[in-house]
Amino acid sequence: MRRFGYRQPNPRHQHRLQHKPRLNEAFRLLRKNGFIARQGFMCCMGCACVALDALAKKRAEAGKPAKGIVYYHRQDAEYFEGGYKGTLMIRFMSPSDMDADTAKVAQETIEIFTAAGVPTTWDQEIDHCIEVDLDVITEESSTVSAV
Numbered sequence: 001m002r003r004f005g006y007r008q009p010n011p012r013h014q015h016r017l018q019h020k021p022r023l024n025e026a027f028r029l030l031r032k033n034g035f036i037a038r039q040g041f042m043c044c045m046g047c048a049c050v051a052l053d054a055l056a057k058k059r060a061e062a063g064k065p066a067k068g069i070v071y072y073h074r075q076d077a078e079y080f081e082g083g084y085k086g087t088l089m090i091r092f093m094s095p096s097d098m099d100a101d102t103a104k105v106a107q108e109t110i111e112i113f114t115a116a117g118v119p120t121t122w123d124q125e126i127d128h129c130i131e132v133d134l135d136v137i138t139e140e141s142s143t144v145s146a147v
């Protein structure tokens, strides 16, 4: 029987990000609160920024400006899935690109993540990512008991 060049999934690369209900909830809440929020968006930061700028512009033109832009790109996800430091880098921007607004986007993102049960670490530097710990948000390794 002919094979169709189907690649067998490598069990060592089972994507742990499939088990991320709390992270999904955090991103859902961000969108509900007027943010542009995307997971695994585009291949890298350069491509993501271009695409997100365009999205933000579209929103502004439609009279519904985004409060902020929050995302991680596919390379971030791959590091995360590979268990790199066990940390997912959450990236954020302000449509205005003003420092004070960017800091506000980060603060509000952290509040929403916390509400969704996703603890974060951030050093208050607007050009540094918000970090999310792998073990806390993946279902299979969660130590938080069900309620």
Ligand SMILES: [Zn+2]
Residues within 6 Å of the ligand: 042, 043, 044, 045, 046, 047, 048
């Ligand atoms: Zn790219």
